[in-house]
Amino acid sequence: MKIDLKGKRAVVTGSTAGIGRAIAEGLARAGAAVVINGRGEERVSATLRNIRALFPAADITGFSADLATAEGADDFAARAGDADILINNVGTAKPKAFLELADSDWQDLFELNVMSGVRMTRHHLPSMTKRGWGCVVFISSESAPAVPQEMIDYGMTKTAQLAISRGVAESVAGTGVTVSAVLPGPTNSKILSNWMKATAAAEGITQDEAEQNFLNTMRPTSLLKRFTTTDEIANMVVYLCSEQASGTTGAALRVDGGVLRQIA
Template sequence: MKIDLTGKTAIISGSSAGIGLAAAKALALSGANVVINGRKEDTVSAGVSAIKALAGDVRVEGFVGDLSKRETADELFAKHPTCDVLINNLGIYAWKDFFESSEEEWDEFVSVNVTSGIRLSRLYMPKMIENGWGRVIFVSSESGINVPADMIFYGTTKTAQLALARGLAKRAAGTGVTVNSVLPGPTLSDGVVSMIEGSISGTDQKVKDAADAFVKANRPSSIIQRTATVEEVANMIAYVASPLSSATTGAALRVEGGIVDTIC
């Protein structure tokens, strides 16, 4: 089985690091031209360089800006008016008690995690439907099903993504455009690494060991009993983005190591 995205263009929000960057690399290695996005010029430039080093025969461009803002999304669309694969990966997370979270924090989580995907899908899906082919992927989370008590605003927005993706899949029925969600679990992304490095500072514990210990202690239902790598999540994204996944739409595809203890 060969994933071939030659000639396709993919736009990945929030992709200057972590799962987003890993997905961009996977798509570029499959032949897609990619547009990556982040809020800082230096990290976007570094991401572009990293992808070009892996897949120099495809077009790689960067777009700097906060895509939770309407004007920034409009600017992206003006510069890149069409794409074949849209990956709504932009997202933020935090641990905070529900009763200590402010309305402003809730507004930010909804704007970044949900509204950005709504806006980009509204911009790019009509042309996909017109062309008779397209892929829209929301990077949600197992927390959208297994909502953590200490991350309710994060889990709520991830549940909203699942509903949005399912509804959009139905809206695009019969058009050749598929819409799916990918649900990572605890993943050794750059943000998680930074968080763990802070927690183990002054000890001789390794980041990977500390991350895996966190999974065992806080997500005991995990079957793999470890964190996933960003590449493992990106592999699923690359498949769903490809022509090979043409019969998969409206699905919530888990890459969470079996944490969610349901059969379907």
């Protein structure tokens, strides 16, 4: 299968590192023009240099903006321009016990993980439907259907993304625009890798040992028995953005390493 996205323009939020960065590179590799995003100008600039070095012929631009705010989302959308493909990837997670979570913790996480995607989708959807083609992908998580007790607020935001992606898909039925969600499992993204590094340092073990301990205790149902790579997540996303995936919409596709014990 050869995926060709030449002539398509993709916006990828939260794409200076981790899964978002891998998705941006994957889309560029497939020929799409790509707009990246991060909170800091320095990180955006460094990422642009790196991706342009990998793909000298690619059309890669980027803008810094805090998409957890309406003002930041509006500013980014105005500078980023139109998009055929929107990847709502930006988000974060901070393990914290439920009783320690303040109202502000819930609200701040919801603004970043959920409302960023709402705002970006609301901006780009009208032009997609007018053209009769578009693709929106929400990067959710296996924590959506299986909410982790150590990150209940995070699970809540990822469940919300599934509701939004399905609902929006139904709202644009028959327009040629597809809307779906991807559910990664434990992945060697920046956030989880940093958590594993800190755990390894605190326990005097290697990061590989910390990851295996995490899988054995926190995700014992993993069939892969390792963390997925960011490229493995990106491969699914790039496919969803292609003409080959034109029959897939309103779906939640898992790249969870078999963590979820369900067949549908």
